[in-house]
Amino acid sequence: MPDGAKSIAELSVKGTIIKKLPRKLEVMEGENAAFCVEVEDDDMEVHWFKDGLKLHETHQTILKSFGKTHILVFVNVAHHNSGVVTFVAGRSKTSARLKVKAIRHCPPICPVGVNMDVDRPNSVLLTWVPAPNSQTSTRSMFVVERQEVGSQEWQKCFTSETATSAEVSGDSIPCEGNYRFRVCCINKYGRSGHVEFPKVVHLGEQADKEGEEARFTIELSTSMVGTWFLNSTQLQHGGRYVIEQSQTKHSLVIRDSHSAEDAAEITFIANGVRDSAVLKVKRSPLPECDTNKKVETGEPIVLYCEVSHSFAQVSWLKDGQELQMTDGLNIQSDGNMRRIVIQSAEASHSGVYTCQTAGDSCPYSASSNSNTEPPVMIVEPKDDMVMEGYISEDVHLQCELSRTNGRVRWFKDGHEVEESGNIQLVSEGPYRRLTILCSTAEDSGEYVCETDGDSVFFQLTVTGRTEGPVVLELNCEISHADAHIRWYKDGLEVEESCNLILEVDGAHRRLVIPKTTVDDAGEYVCDTEDDSVTFLVTVTGKEADMRVVISRPRHIFLRSSSLCRTTSDAYTT
Known part of the structure; x- marks a missing residue:
């Protein structure tokens, strides 16, 4: 009315559908989503649609009719099954919004019930129990690490997917000493905390x-x-x-x-x-004083003397200079035995070593032989890695070796990786790198960088994301440039705001949402006095990986910083 007054009436049209679809249905990822409707006649032609596309029966989409009752079931739903489901019988239709909620994944839980059996000759048996409420559907791995008393560094010594025990012998230890152990659990979603075993054990290589x-x-x-x-x-x-x-x-x-x-x-x-x-x-029991010793470069050097009393004090000298305990050199006292242990021999360690008491001395001549190289170890990373990448971006997996001439092999999910057009294997000095060019979701998995003496795991997950917010634009072209129109969303007239802009450009009328969210999904109507057009907008995913589908438009213009593609009568960004 000219003075602004208005009158509203509600119109209900009785159709052939007796039992309608629910307005909204929420199911968890991996479950089945079932829809059921009832019509008034047995022999009616009916159709099911999802996001405006007609559905046909497949192994994951079940369509059944029992007289007046019609059923639709989506089996083992995933995130992409979210959308608007519509049932049409004649001129009547009913719709429901399906929302598939993702299961929240958490890192694994610490093992429990750790036990340490030290009553074994030069070995220790470690046992543990998986957490009682840990996930069984996700592949996980137990990792056991050791640490020499006095050192800050933990070294990986055992990994297994199924075993709940590990026996560590002194022969597998690089140098004799007192060791403590800890265990944790890792999977593709992260790493649990570490659980330390309660005791310390003395281990060393025996011959x-x-x-x-x-x-x-x-x-x-x-x-x-x-x-x-x-x-x-x-x-x-x-x-x-x-x-x-x-x-x-x-x-x-x-x-x-x-x-x-x-x-x-x-x-x-x-x-x-x-x-x-x-x-x-x-060859034979070592004498009290072995005066000539040769070792290979990288191997440990162990020099020892036996004294007559367990409380005797000794001094160790190299080329006449007294030695002090440093990183890589340990001075040990065990009963009547006195030792020095050099963890990794180098040419500079050659010389004359002397174990000296107040009244006696025992000289050693030690030399390092560099003909045989030590095993190649992985310096970085020290721990297994959990990494995330994004679709279409490059992914770099890198290891640093202990030697520049070390050789490595790369594996993915147990299969050796070979260089291809999309995968580059790079060697630069001590660094070994696996580069995935323009990664996809199929590149997700477990990667292993392996040398002759060491290995490290990379758990890679590749997901999608957009480079900026998705801009939604709905466009109508009318026959008269000066005609007045109204926009509606889900039956309610919309009003302009900072995130909803109504534009007039000659014969074009636009509704623009600069930053689209899941709350912007719904049925939009551009209405004139004589005509109208409907846009069915579906928004799925989060801001970092959003998908917008607009069905049954007359004129559509999508404006977004992300890629647009066309599939049948739906436009997707």
């Missing part, structure tokens, strides 16, 4: 004496046949070699060990399992 038996054992998680090798030569049961298997436990005994077998590699191989150890054979 078998010439002529004695050398015994090797390994226990598997399941019973299977295995093979033993000595320096790549397969061993057979009989003579000096005794090979036995008791269910999951395998053992090898070498009788009458020879000095020629010193530093030989003992390897056990089964289906998917490979483990190695080094056989150490001493």
Whole structure:
């Protein structure tokens, strides 16, 4: 009316649909979403739509009719199933909004029930129990680390996906000393806290004496046949070699060990399992004072003397200069034994070492042989990594090695990675890098950088994101440039605000939302006195990965900083 008064009437049209769809249905990711309607006649032609697209039956979309009742089921729904579901019977229709809620994923929970059995010769058995409420559907891995008392650095010494125990022997320790241990659990969503085992144990490398038996054992998680090798030569049961298997436990005994077998590699191989150890054979008991010692570069140097009293004080000298405990050099006292341990031999460590008491001394001549290089270790990262990347961006996985000439192999989900048009394997000095160009969601997975003596895991997840906010623009072109129109959202007239702009450009009328959110989804109507056009807007995802679908427009213009693509009659950004 000219004076601004108005009159409103509500019109209800009875249709053929007796039981309508719910206005909104929320289900969790991975569940089934079911819709049910009832019509007044048995033999009616009906159709189901989602976001304006007609649905057809597939293995994940079930369409059933039972007389007057019609059912739609989405099986094992995912995030992309969110949207507007519409049922049409003749000229009648009913709609429901389906919202699929994502399951929240959390990092793993700390293992519990840790126990430490130290009543073993030169070894320790560590056991633990997975957290009772930990997730079983997500692949996780237990990681055991060791730390020498007095050091701040933790070193990884055992990893397993299924085992809940680990036996650590003194032969696997780089130098003799007192050690503590801890365990944690990691999966693709993160790492749990560490649980430290309650005791400290003394471990060190031990050698078998010439002529004695050398015994090797390994226990598997399941019973299977295995093979033993000595320096790549397969061993057979009989003579000096005794090979036995008791269910999951395998053992090898070498009788009458020879000095020629010193530093030989003992390897056990089964289906998917490979483990190695080094056989150490001493020619004879060491004298109280071994005056000439040669070691390879990178190996530990251990010099020791036996004193007559456990409380005797000694001094260690190198080339006449007294030694002090530093990083890489430990001075130890154990009963009547006095030792110095140099963790990694270098040429500069060659010289004459002397263990001196108030009334006696014992000189050593030590030299470092650099003909044999030590195993290549991974300096950085020290721990396994959990990383995130974004679709279409480059992803870089990098390791720093202990030597510039070290060789590595890269694996993804257990398969070796080879260089291709989308994957680059780069070697720069001590750095080894795997670069994924223009990554996709399929590049997610577990990557391993492996050397001959070390390895590190990268858990990579690649997700999508947009570069800026999504701008939603709805456009109508009318026949008279001066005609008046009104915009409605879900039946209510809209008003201009800072995030909703109504534009007039000649015969064009636009509704613009500069920063689209999920609250902007709904049914928009551009209405004149004689005509109207409807836009069905669906908004899914978060701000970092948003998807906007507009169905059944007459004229649509999408303005966004992200990529636009066309699929049938829907425009997607």
